[in-house]
Amino acid sequence: MSSKEPCPVARSADLLGDRWSLLIVRDLFDGIRRFSDIQRNLGAARNILSDRLRKLVEAGILQTRPASDGTAYQEYALTQKGQQLFPLVVALRQWGERHLFEPGEAHSLLIDKRTGQNIPRMHPIDQNGLDLPPEATEVRKV
Numbered sequence: 001m002s003s004k005e006p007c008p009v010a011r012s013a014d015l016l017g018d019r020w021s022l023l024i025v026r027d028l029f030d031g032i033r034r035f036s037d038i039q040r041n042l043g044a045a046r047n048i049l050s051d052r053l054r055k056l057v058e059a060g061i062l063q064t065r066p067a068s069d070g071t072a073y074q075e076y077a078l079t080q081k082g083q084q085l086f087p088l089v090v091a092l093r094q095w096g097e098r099h100l101f102e103p104g105e106a107h108s109l110l111i112d113k114r115t116g117q118n119i120p121r122m123h124p125i126d127q128n129g130l131d132l133p134p135e136a137t138e139v140r141k142v
Helices: 008-016 019-029 035-043 045-058 086-101
Strands: 062-066 074-078
Touching: 008 019, 019 035, 019 074, 019 086, 035 074, 045 062, 045 074, 074 086
Parallel strands: none
Antiparallel strands: 062 074
16 A cells, blocks of 8 residues: 555555445355356446456555456455455444434344344444543653
8 A cells, every 4th residue: 555644543544434445345245256246236237347446456455366166256255364354344334323223124134143033233442441431541742
């Protein structure tokens, strides 16, 4: 990445801050791998989707590989770096569930496959496992 921005949030937003990039990552977590399937699911224009996929591959978040079904197609897969975006996707989902839906309004659910239960709310914790509120933190600028 060529950004000289000293803020990690700004650098991350430069790469992932547009709707399409985040939704591509979400789709890959949901098991959607092929270009045509991602395009169909998102409704993105081919040129926009191609551009975002290329950028995510160049950034090491995605990789291409032969299709898992043995056909001549290529598919996209999250790299280890991409897999590490899972907490970000979950945090966005949980924030949206709390603030962007009316009580009782239907929305998709993220469940733990092992238990069938909704996953617990994500939140920062301190070294002792206690909730860490924003006012208990500070950013040390370079």
